[in-house]
Amino acid sequence: MSSPTADVSVRIAWGDDAGAIAELQLRTWRTSYADLVPMDALPTDVAGAAEAWRQSLAASKDARNRVLVALERNRVVGFAITSPAADPDCDPVADAELMELTIDPDERGKGHGSRLLQAAVDTMRADRFTRAVLWAMSTDDALRGFLTEAGWAPDTAHRELDLDGDGTTRVRQVRLHTQFS
Template sequence: MSSPTADVSVRIAWADDAAAIAELQVRTWREVYADLVPADALPDDVSAAAAAWQASLSKPRDARNRVLVALERNRVVGFAITSPASDPDCDPIVDAELSEVTIDPGERGKGHGSRLLQAAADTLAADRFQRAVLWSMAGDDALRKFLTEAGWAADGAHRELDLDGAGTTLVKQVRLHTALTG
């Protein structure tokens, strides 16, 4: 007799997922980045975030822009954003960017992140990308550890992200990468 399995999956996000993604993003960012980014630089308006997600999910700018959601039953517990890479040293034909991987802190350690990361890699490979990159906050040790354990590595690129456009809230980032083929 087999034991029951969890009702978990990953799929492409629908416009109807906008509110759940927005709520998860705002709540998770405020918790995960509390020690890395000033609180006033983080979004706190779930309604505004949901409207932005609704617009983005309804009309992506490029067919290769994707949002994937990790589900437990019908509840969104994580999401990832994929697109062609935009860095000047990347080729958007062969290089993709995983611009975000967010998992509900209360759902970590249950395999959602691994499923989401694998689905993102599979989606990017199906779009014929050969390499993926991701920018991580220099102090986000948990994300970097998760990615390096999954085969990603720092590629030596780094930058400062200006969060407020005035140069007063700068965040240092490092770029990680992984091969998507062979």
């Protein structure tokens, strides 16, 4: 006798997912950026963010821009964004960027991240990319460890972002990459 399996999947995001993606993104930012940015500086307008997501999902500028959602039953528990890499040292024909990989903090450790990452890699391969990059906060040991275990590695690229525009809140990022075989 086999045990029941979880009702989990990953698929391309639909316009109807915009609200769930926006809510998850804004809630996750409150956790991810808690030590970097004052809470009142983070966006809280889920409706506005959902509308931005709806527009983005409806009219992509490049067919290789993709948003994937990880689902448990019908509930969005994570999302990933893939696109051609825009870094000056990348080739936008051969290099993809995993622009975001977000899993609901309450749903981590349940396999959603692994499924979502694998689906993102499969999608980038299907779009004929041969390499992918991702920028991670230098302090995000959990994400960097997760990606390293999945075969990604840091390269020599790093950058510093000015989150508030006046130099008060700076975030250092490192770039990780992986080759597709």
